[in-house]
Amino acid sequence: MCGITGFMDASKSFDSINAPFVLSNMADKIKSRGPDAFGYWFSKDRDIAFGHRRLSVIDLSSSGSQPMISDDGRYVIIFNGEIYNHQSIRENILKTHPNTRWSSSSDTQTLLVAIKLYGIKNAVQRCKGMFSFAIWDNKDNILHLCRDRFGEKPLYYGWQESQGRRVFLFGSQLSSLRQHPFFQSKISKDALSLYMEFGNIPGKLSIYEGINKLNPGSILTLHKATGIHEIENYWSAEEKILKNHANKFQGSRKEGINQLESLLKSTIKDQMVSDVPIGAFLSGGID
Numbered sequence: 001m002c003g004i005t006g007f008m009d010a011s012k013s014f015d016s017i018n019a020p021f022v023l024s025n026m027a028d029k030i031k032s033r034g035p036d037a038f039g040y041w042f043s044k045d046r047d048i049a050f051g052h053r054r055l056s057v058i059d060l061s062s063s064g065s066q067p068m069i070s071d072d073g074r075y076v077i078i079f080n081g082e083i084y085n086h087q088s089i090r091e092n093i094l095k096t097h098p099n100t101r102w103s104s105s106s107d108t109q110t111l112l113v114a115i116k117l118y119g120i121k122n123a124v125q126r127c128k129g130m131f132s133f134a135i136w137d138n139k140d141n142i143l144h145l146c147r148d149r150f151g152e153k154p155l156y157y158g159w160q161e162s163q164g165r166r167v168f169l170f171g172s173q174l175s176s177l178r179q180h181p182f183f184q185s186k187i188s189k190d191a192l193s194l195y196m197e198f199g200n201i202p203g204k205l206s207i208y209e210g211i212n213k214l215n216p217g218s219i220l221t222l223h224k225a226t227g228i229h230e231i232e233n234y235w236s237a238e239e240k241i242l243k244n245h246a247n248k249f250q251g252s253r254k255e256g257i258n259q260l261e262s263l264l265k266s267t268i269k270d271q272m273v274s275d276v277p278i279g280a281f282l283s284g285g286i287d
Contacts, residue, residue: 001033001034001055001080001081002033002034002052002053002054002055002066002079002080002081002172003027003030003031003033003034003052003053003080003171003172003173003176004030004050004051004052004053004078004079004080004132004133004134004155004170004171004172005023005026005027005030005050005051005052005078005170005171005172005176005177006023006026006048006049006050006051006078006134006169006170006171007022007026007048007049007167007168007169007170007180008047008048008049008143008167008168008222008224009047009048009049009165009166009167010047010159010165010166010167010168010224010227011047011164011165011166011167012047013165014042014044014047014049016042016044019040019042019044019049020040020042022049022179022180022181023040023042023049023050023051024038024040024051025179026051026171026176026177026179026180027040027051027052027053027176028179029173029175029176029178029179030053030171030172030173030175030176031053033053033055033080033172033173034052034053034054034055035053035055036054036055036056037053037054037056037065038051038052038053038054039051039052039054039065039066039067040052040067041067041069041076043136043138046136046138046141046224047224048136048143048224050067050076050078050134050136051078052066052067052078054066063103063104063105063106064104064105064106064108064109066078066079066108068104068106068108068109068112070112070113070116071101071103072116073138074116074137074138074139075112075115075116075135075136075137075138076135076136076138077108077111077112077115077133077134077135077136078133078134078135079107079108079111079131079133080131080132080133080153080172081129081130081131081132081133081148081152081153082107082129082130082131082271083107083110083111083127083128083129083131084128084129084267084270084271084273085126085127085128085129085270086107086110086111086127086129087110087273089110089114089126089127090102090110090113093110093113093114093117097117100113107129111123111127111133112135114126114127115135120135120144120146120219121219121232121234124146124219124234125234125235128270129148130148130150130152130153131146131147131148131152131153132145132146132147132148132153132154132155132172132214133145133146134146134170141223141224141225142221142222142223142224143168143221143222143224144219144220144221144222145157145170145214145219145220145222146214146218146219146220146234147214147215147216147217147218148216148217149216149217149235149237150216150217150237151213151215151216151217153172154172154173154213155170155171155172155213155214156169156170156171156172156173156174156177156206156211156212156213156214157169157170157211157212157214157220158170158177158206158208158210158211158212159210160180160182160183160184160210160211161182161184162181162182162184165182166182166227167180167182168222168227169182169183169211174206174207174208174211177208177211184208184209184210185208186208186209186210187207187208187209188205188206188207188208188209188210190205191205191206191207191208192207195207203215214231215231215233216237217233217234217235217236217237218231218232218233218234219231219232219233219234
């Protein structure tokens with residue numbers, strides 16, 4: 001588990017002097033997500049800033065530190081989560097691009113290289129895991145936010161305005177966003193009503209006005225030039241269920257049990273990849 005946070009200033013008056021201080025305050029609120037290291041990156045020319053709190057699991061060296069920049073300097077990424085099949089993705093990359101240079105054994109760099117080669121949607125569709133991440137494209141001046149298929153990793157985003165200046169905030173937790181000086185802390189009446197009715201805030205809303213949750217299986221693309229964003233689904237649970245329903249398993253009960261066991265073993269094996277000791281727990285009865 002790691003923590004990501006950041007902002008894009010749409011007022012074209014980026015404060016590069018205070019940016020490290022603001023990022024540090026935002027990241028401190030998610031230190032529990034990543035107690036091992038803090039890193040930040042910003043571009044005054046492009047009005048974009050990234051902060052990251054790291055929990056070191058794969059590649060404990062500084063080579064796995066974030067924010068991470070692609071070898072050609074085009075992309076900058078901050079990543080939270082794990083990509084369980086990242087080693088097989090690397091193997092496939094090396095088959096078609098044998099001269100690919102690797103400076104880290106981390107799944108973050110695997111994702112970064114995959115995005116560079118395949119594009120963000122194609123790359124994410126190849127990934128099996130739990131994750132949320134932000135990636136900045138220095139060439140096209142575009143910010144992408146992405147969340148895993150089932151929303152295991154959180155990701156909040158939204159515009160806030162103060163004294164005529166607008167800023168786009170994003171991060172793993174609301175507590176991080178609250179540290180930005182433009183954050184308004186205005187309670188959403190719609191979200192509050194839903195909370196009082198259901199005991200939680202469903203869907204994309206958050207408790208704060210103008211701040212949303214990115215839906216699972218989605219990619220948000222924000223164009224700096226226009227300040228307009230669009231959201232695209234790269235995966236849909238409903239579509240997957242309908243597809244599988246139309247192609248039901250045709251084997252016997254014994255064959256079904258054997259295949260399920262094989263899938264569970266393969267899944268657990270993929271999730272046990274780590275450079276530090278880890279523990280595994282059964283989930284809350286669903287298994």
